[in-house]
Amino acid sequence: MCCMMGDGGGHHCPKKSDDLCSTVCGQESSQVSGMSRIRCILLGVDVKTWIFLFAVVPMCIFGIYLHGQKITYFLRPLWERPPKPFNVIPHYYNQNVSMENLCKLHGWGIREYPRRVFDAVLFSNEVEILNLRWRELHPYITQFVLLESNSTFTARPKPLVFKANREQFKFVENRLTYGMIGGRFKKGENPFVEEAFQRVALDQLLRIAGIMDDDLLIMSDVDEIPSAHTINLLRWCDEIPSVLHLQLRNYLYSFEFHADDSSWRASVHRYQSGKTRYAHYRQSDVLLADSGWHCSFCFRRISDFIFKMKAYSHYDRVRFSHYLNPKRIQSVICKGDDLFDMLPEEYTFKEIIGKMGSIPHSYSAVHLPAYLLENAEKYKFLLPGNCLRETT
Ligand SMILES: *[C@@H]1O[C@H](CO)[C@@H](O)[C@H](O)[C@H]1NC(C)=O
Numbered sequence: 039m040c041c042m043m044g045d046g047g048g049h050h051c052p053k054k055s056d057d058l059c060s061t062v063c064g065q066e067s068s069q070v071s072g073m074s075r076i077r078c079i080l081l082g083v084d085v086k087t088w089i090f091l092f093a094v095v096p097m098c099i100f101g102i103y104l105h106g107q108k109i110t111y112f113l114r115p116l117w118e119r120p121p122k123p124f125n126v127i128p129h130y131y132n133q134n135v136s137m138e139n140l141c142k143l144h145g146w147g148i149r150e151y152p153r154r155v156f157d158a159v160l161f162s163n164e165v166e167i168l169n170l171r172w173r174e175l176h177p178y179i180t181q182f183v184l185l186e187s188n189s190t191f192t193a194r195p196k197p198l199v200f201k202a203n204r205e206q207f208k209f210v211e212n213r214l215t216y217g218m219i220g221g222r223f224k225k226g227e228n229p230f231v232e233e234a235f236q237r238v239a240l241d242q243l244l245r246i247a248g249i250m251d252d253d254l255l256i257m258s259d260v261d262e263i264p265s266a267h268t269i270n271l272l273r274w275c276d277e278i279p280s281v282l283h284l285q286l287r288n289y290l291y292s293f294e295f296h297a298d299d300s301s302w303r304a305s306v307h308r309y310q311s312g313k314t315r316y317a318h319y320r321q322s323d324v325l326l327a328d329s330g331w332h333c334s335f336c337f338r339r340i341s342d343f344i345f346k347m348k349a350y351s352h353y354d355r356v357r358f359s360h361y362l363n364p365k366r367i368q369s370v371i372c373k374g375d376d377l378f379d380m381l382p383e384e385y386t387f388k389e390i391i392g393k394m395g396s397i398p399h400s401y402s403a404v405h406l407p408a409y410l411l412e413n414a415e416k417y418k419f420l421l422p423g424n425c426l427r428e429t430t
């Protein structure tokens with residue numbers, strides 16, 4: 039009985055402990071003292087079991103420590119249900135089709151004059167992408183509203199990067215409402231709290247910029263760029279939904295790595311004072327197909343990647359300091375791998391497995407922002423075949 043308890047797996051019983059077992063365990067169990075019972079158990083455990091306890095178990099624990107996040111992501115389909123699917127509105131566009139017909143194709147009428155449009159962003163350090171965004175949108179924007187803080191969401195001090203580069207943005211100067219907000223620098227707080235705080239300040243800045251009812255308001259991160267024709271359509275057509283999410287093509291590092299088309303966080307609102315609140319989560323069930331580009335981590339310099347990785351609301355993903363090693367970052371970029379060595383955030387095993395591994399290279403530079411192609415030399419790092427980044 040003793041050997042069976044110690045052995046655990048029904049293996050053979052070592053000869054010596056066998057004897058001890060039979061002497062100790064052979065007696066009535068009530069007469070066996072606790073100590074000798076333990077000794078009996080320990081001796082009954084064979085070598086393989088000791089190896090198991092002292093080598094395999096710690097290795098398993100170390101493995102879970104290294105890959106715990108991957109394991110929880112992989113098992114996500116078991117603990118989280120996918121959100122309700124969007125009602126996707128087909129999107130019609132060709133530059134040679136009249137606005138009246140485009141509105142009609144979407145089931146909307148055309149207005150006598152276009153709505154005013156406000157583009158509001160929280161800025162961190164995405165200078166290049168901001169330039170592409172504003173060049174793309176500027177024919178149709180009434181006021182560009184930009185807020186920057188001297189704190190990252192993770193409560194680190196941040197230089198005022200926009201302020202330092204403001205002269206690059208002269209082309210919007212007469213339509214720019216710029217705001218700066220001091221960070222609260224609460225160490226150890228959830229980064230989403232600082233982010234929410236900054237979004238509330240952006241609501242105030244929009245009122246200062248003069249937004250009024252039924253003006254269009256674009257709510258999106260800097261790197262979520264609606265295409266110009268999408269915004270033109272929405273400002274000209276009447277009866278568009280009051281809150282409409284934009285489906286964007288997801289790119290990583292540059293337009294060479296087209297990950298999928300499932301970006302949906304950007305939204306366009308018909309502003310209602312007292313009701314519209316600046317947010318970056320799901321606010322309605324309608325999604326307009328193929329409305330622009332979401333280029334994540336599309337930076338010119340390796341140092342910008344490192345800054346963003348640290349400033350990010352998901353700083354917990356930087357689990358090991360070697361993730362911030364410039365050589366590693368450069369090699370990850372060229373391969374289209376994940377900077378944080380994470381699994382895809384999906385809700386079914388089929389999608390997780392389908393998206394595991396590197397993003398395949400794309401050789402298409404068709405339907406990209408016009409300013410990018412007009413200035414291809416300056417923005418080479420965003421085009422296919424140019425994954426090397428500046429190291430300074
Ligand atoms: C598009 O319209 C322009 C002028 O409006 C015209 O010259 C051109 O031929 C049209 N292109 C196509 C492909 O229909």
Ligand SMILES: *[C@@H]1O[C@H](CO)[C@@H](O)[C@H](O)[C@H]1NC(C)=O
Binds near residue numbers: 195220
């Ligand atoms: C951030 O800005 C606020 C308001 O201008 C200022 O009081 C504070 O000293 C600044 N903090 C840092 C770390 O720059």
